[in-house]
Amino acid sequence: MIMDSFSGHNTFKKEVSLTLGEYIPSRVPWSTEPSLKFMTEKVGIDFDDFIESLKDGKSDVEMAEDYNVTEKLIYHLRDHFMRYGLGHVMGQD
DSSP states (O other): OOOTTTTOOOOOOOOOOOGGGGOOOOOSSSSSHHHHHHHHHHTOOOOOHHHHHTTTTTOOHHHHHHHHHHHHHHHHHHHHHHHHOOOOOOOOO
């Protein structure tokens, strides 16, 4: 117990205990999905160029032509970016 030397009062804050129903288990703080960088590199697309194309507002058709891949591939990479961002990390402290 920590006592306030001036007033003699207990300054120790009580911890809030959670009931079993309120318990939130910790999760590991690493990715459950591959990063966008990994995915672009795996299919031979330069990651920085891909991000620039997104920033420039290029369509899936334009990007597919630029990178010599299918529109479907660009669609999935764009969708991954829109859902997860650059890297998808789960977990909590």
